[in-house]
Amino acid sequence: MIHSSKAGFMSGRTLRQRFPLLSMIIQRLLLSVVLLFAVSIVIFGGIEALPGDFATTYLGQSATPQAVANIRTELGLNKPVVTRYVEWLGGALTGDFGTSWANRNSVSEQIGGRLGNSLFLAFFAAIISVPLAVGLGMLAVLFRNRLPDRIINIVSLAAISLPEFFVGYLLIVWFAVNTGIATFPATVYDGMPFLDRLSAIALPTATLVLVVIAHMMRMTRAAIINVMSSAYVETAELKGLGGLRIIARHAAPNALAPVINVVALNLAYLVVGVVVVEVVFVYPGIGQYMVDAVSVRDMPVVQACGFIFAAFYIFLNMIADILAIIANPRLRHPR
Amino acid sequence: MLLGGMNRREFLGRAMVAGMTLATANSLLASSANAQQPKKGGHLKLGLKGGASTDSLDPAAYSTSVMFITGRCWGDTLVETHPTTGAPMPGLAESWEASPDAAVWTFKLRKDVKFHDGRIMKVEDAVATLKRHSDETSKSGALGLLRSIKSIESKGGDLVITLSEGNADLPLTLSDYHLLVQPNGGLDNPSAPIGTGPYKLTNFQPGVRITFEKNRDDWHSDRGHADTVEIIVMNDATARVAALSSGQVHYINSVDAKTVGLLKRARNVEILNSPGKGFYSFLMHCDTAPFDNNDLRLALKYAIDREAMLKQVIGGYGRIGNDYPINTSYALAPEGIEQRMYDPDKAAFHYKKSGHTGALVLRTADTAFSGAVDAAVLFQQSAKKAGIQIDVKREPDDGYWSNVWNVQPFCASYWGGRATQDLRYATSYVSNAEWNDTRFKRPDFDKLVLQARSELDEAKRKELYRQIAVIVRDEGGLILPVFNDYLAASTKSLKGFVHDIGNDSSNGYVASRVWIDA
Secondary structure, three states, X not given: XXXXXXXXXXXXXXXXXXXXXXXXXHHHHHHHHHHHHHHHHHHHHHHHHOOOXXXXXXXXXXXXXXXXXXXXXXXXXXXXXHHHHHHHHHHHHOOOOOEOOOOOOEHHHHHHHHHHHHHHHHHHHHHHHHHHHHHHHHHHHHOOOOHHHHHXXXXXXXXXXXXXXXXXXHHHHHHHHHOOOOOOOOOOOOOOOHHHHHHHOHHHHHHHHHHHHHHHHHHHHHHHHHHHOOHHHHHHHHHOOOXXXXXXXXXXXXXXXXXXXXXXXXXXXXXXXXXXXXXXXXOOOHHHHHHHHHHOOOHHHHHHHHHHHHHHHHHHHHHHHHHHHHHOHHHHOOO | OHHHHOOHHHHHOOOEEOOOXXXXXXXXXXXXXXXXXXXXXXXXXXXXXXXXXXXXXOHHHOOOHHHHHHHHHHOOOOEEEOOOOOOEEEOOEEEEEEOOOOOEEEEEEOOOXXXXXXXXXXXHHHHHHHHHHXXXXXXXXXXXXXXXXXXXXXXXXXXXXXXXXXXXXXXXXOOOOOOOOOHHHHOOOOOOOOOOOOEEEEEEEOOOEEEEEEOOOOOOOXXXXXOEEEEEEOOOHHHHHHHHHOOOOOEEOOOOOOOHHHHHOOOOEEEEEEOOOOEEEEEEOOOOOOOOOHHHHHHHHHOOOHHHHHHHOOOOOEEEOOOOOOOOOOOOOOOOOOOOOOOHHHHHHHHHHHOOOOOEEEEEOOOOOOOHHHHHHHHHHHHHOOOOOXXXXXXXXXXXXXXXXXXXXXXXXXXXXXXXXXXXXHHHOOOOOOOOOOXXXXXXXXXXXXXXXXXXXXXXXXHHHHHHHHHHHHHOOEEEEEEEOEEEEEEOOEEOOOOOOOOHHHHOOHHHHOEEOO
16 A cells, blocks of 8 residues: 555655654544544444334333324434434534433533533543553562562552442542541532532542553553563663663653553543443543433433544544654654 | 321312411421421532433423422422322412312412512413423323313413313322423423422532522422522432431432441431332233233232232331232222232132143343342242242343333333322223233223212212222232332431322422421
């Protein structure tokens, strides 16, 4: 592919040669857009294929055939699938995800608040867990196979082995019920003072940090150990540099690419995968919002959440790819 | 305890009732429920299960517990119900009377009631409200209750409702929680929470948090004791218990019967269990083989161990059922019907007589009722002793109400209470009922129900309901082992909780009735 395009497309060739990094990034961006488009089809199609009907679920035992028929007519569920898909995608691209079937409010508006809450929690979990994980990973390498390494490993593995809801419950029992030093429930709302918000999210943040830290820490450790056997690290050692300095200045930058990928995956998890933590701590995030919508078959909301989740994964992975390319010049010139 | 001792017949009067003034009714209520003087003020926090981000403020769409309670905070119905007898009591309507055939009803409305936006409530507002909910194209959850309404009008300053057939229960029907009176019936903006209730809604984040402040212009002085109310939606049972035991909320609903024993041990917590009308049940389709054989149905009714179910599935918080859907929480409940108990010999006798062999498939899922899978296994064990083989098939929770309930011939189910016996039978036991989930089709039974509906003589009515109950008990497809209590809990500083037989959380009035004694 590359050869034929090089041969047949002169300007492309020069562009690629002149701005290798930029063209790589543009390529990734385009790929991401294509991927997002494909995902939108899968989401819409999958939801169409789901069994169950909104009107009957929504009305529950109080559903009369009449009320069901009224609702179905109003929502225009009799239009063909393709028409509805095109309308939906058109709206989605302009940030309009339609109206919720269940409460007739704008989906975008409601998601805005919920997504904001999720990002708020994810942000604080990330700024604590990422430096902590990377730092601990470096420490583990420094004290490889010695006591600190073992302790770091055992504690982080124990934290990841406990299900997140259980970690959450333990923290609630210790810090909210028994000692009363932490705020519970973690419900945040519009107009809540910033410091109250911070205190509300302390327990869920701690839970999330415990859950994600092991994965990133172990990847950091493995990646750096991998680099530690290279010749330049040996040179650095022979120069007489200290252990921590070798790891931080010479080994870590070259081990960045795999670490970045794992961090990206965990960040995505922090935004879209924490519904259990949200439920346990009564935190109004987007995961809870989507689950509510699924259980009443509120399709516009499910579609919007699915689409946003996919967009997040794609976006974070794209960023990870781009950062990996920047961090590792060899990736810019594929042979 | 005038109201408590008065029966429905006396209360209704022969086709006429002069409504007692609300002040009297209410002071009576307060004295029967709690002799203490309410303390005003404070911030009341409720941690409630049963709210979702899909909740809407439009009363027509209320279906979750959180919205049920929210509606009771900001709105009022024309008629309310007595917490211990279930009799109709004046609400926004101060009195009412019926024509002798119970088909034309005239309601006198209070004149001194202001909506939260300052407008005076008029008869036209009530007319528009009822019209909105009873309109054929309405999506209201109360539409089914209002089908027999022929016309709703404002006549000479009164609200006049004409029915297509007599219904002695119309006032109770109007106590339904969807029928909150809104300015112009909510036609201008159905989701505007402008009502006449004790609290004004200040913030609504569906599925998260709802806040209220005291309505200083409340027409009703003896309610709404807190300055502000906050409802936090907590769908996780452990989160509710943790929030209550750490003192973060004053009240939680839906306590799990399995863990109530543990919660009792917490020092600052009080368990509030109120008898209810809801029941756990196993349903058989009377028109589907092999359940079309009454001997097989009787065999299964004798083969269930009700005592064990009461103890093990709901932790003793409930009452034993007798295979008809009515208990003493309903007005005019039948008396003197022999209690059916676990009897393996009788079960074996009827089973043999039915000539059925082989296993019966019982479908269940925990969404049917909490503990439904355990209950089905208990049933399986007790039936085994009578030589009846039951195969328990666990179904997915998701879609249970559309794919299993009212579809499969033998399954677990739950029914919440209805305001009256008539509504209970009309909803799922008369032949053409949309949710005739036992496929019970008996024209003579239908006639009895119709006869009871328009009978204004209370003694006669009660006898008719006795006959109806006996038919369902001995010939129907309903196995009803237990009625469950509504289980809630509060901190000890919460006072004045009224155990209302009408529905969960003091019939939704919890925020309006309790106060904080801190």
